[in-house]
Amino acid sequence: MSGTYTLFGRKGCGSAIVAAALKLTRLPYHYQEVDEADCPERERLLKLNPLGQVPVLLLPDGTVMTETAAILVLLHLRWPLAGLIPSSDGGHLPVFLRWIMVINAQIYPSFTYGDQPQKWLPGVENPKVLTDTTDGLRKKLWLQIEAAADANGPWFFGATFCALDIYIAVMHHWRPGPVWFAEYAPRLEAIAKNVARHPRLEALFREQFG
Numbered sequence: 001m002s003g004t005y006t007l008f009g010r011k012g013c014g015s016a017i018v019a020a021a022l023k024l025t026r027l028p029y030h031y032q033e034v035d036e037a038d039c040p041e042r043e044r045l046l047k048l049n050p051l052g053q054v055p056v057l058l059l060p061d062g063t064v065m066t067e068t069a070a071i072l073v074l075l076h077l078r079w080p081l082a083g084l085i086p087s088s089d090g091g092h093l094p095v096f097l098r099w100i101m102v103i104n105a106q107i108y109p110s111f112t113y114g115d116q117p118q119k120w121l122p123g124v125e126n127p128k129v130l131t132d133t134t135d136g137l138r139k140k141l142w143l144q145i146e147a148a149a150d151a152n153g154p155w156f157f158g159a160t161f162c163a164l165d166i167y168i169a170v171m172h173h174w175r176p177g178p179v180w181f182a183e184y185a186p187r188l189e190a191i192a193k194n195v196a197r198h199p200r201l202e203a204l205f206r207e208q209f210g
C-alpha cells in the first residue's frame with residue numbers, strides 16, 4: 001500500500017519500537033513528537049487515542065492504530081522482508097508469539113500502573129507500593145525471557161533477527177534499567193547493544209537514548 005504513515009511518539013518511549021520497525025521496512029513515514037504537556041500535538045493525539053498513549057500510527061488511508069504489537073504485525077504483513085516476525089516454517093514462531101504477548105500484556109502494563117500509582121490508587125496513603133510490586137513482577141518476567149534467549153546471540157533467536165530484539169533494545173532502557181540488565185540479564189543486555197549498533201537503527205537509538 002502506498003502513501004506516508006505518521007507515527008506519533010515521545011522520545012525514549014515505545015514509539016521507538018515502532019520507529020525502528022518502520023526503519024527496517026521501506027515504508028515512508030513522518031514522525032510527530034508529542035509532549036506530555038498540553039500542546040496542539042497532544043490535542044491531536046487525544047483525538048486519535050483518547051488514552052493519550054503513544055505510539056499511535058496513522059495509516060496512509062486514515063486508519064488509526066494503537067498497540068505496539070498490533071502495529072508490528074501490520075508492518076510485518078506489509079513488508080515481510082524486514083523479518084519482524086519469524087517465519088512459520090521453523091520453530092521460532094510459537095516462542096516469538098509467547099514472549100511478544102508477555103511483553104505486551106504483562107511487562108508494558110506494569111509501567112502503565114507502576115509509573116503513576118496515585119492515578120490507580122487514589123486516596124491511598126502509600127500508592128508507591130504499586131510501583132514496587134509491578135517493578136518486582138517485571139524483573140521476574142525479564143528473567144524468564146533472559147533464560148529463553150539464545151546464549152550466544154547476537155539476537156534472541158541466535159542468528160535470526162526479529163521484533164523481539166527491538167522490544168528488548170528499547171525496554172532495557174526502562175526500569176529496572178541497563179545496570180540491572182547487565183548484571184541479571186546479560187543476554188538481553190547484549191541483544192540491546194547489538195540492536196543499537198545495527199546500521200539501519202544506530203542513528204535512531206542515538207537520538208532516542210543517547
Ligand SMILES: N[C@@H](CCC(=O)N[C@@H](CS)C(=O)NCC(=O)O)C(=O)O
Nearest residue numbers: 013014052053054055067068069108
Ligand atoms: N498498550 C500500549 C501501551 C502504550 C503505552 O503505555 N505508552 C506509554 C509510553 S511508552 C504512554 O503513552 N504512557 C502514558 C500513559 O499511559 O498515560 C502499547 O502496546 O502500545
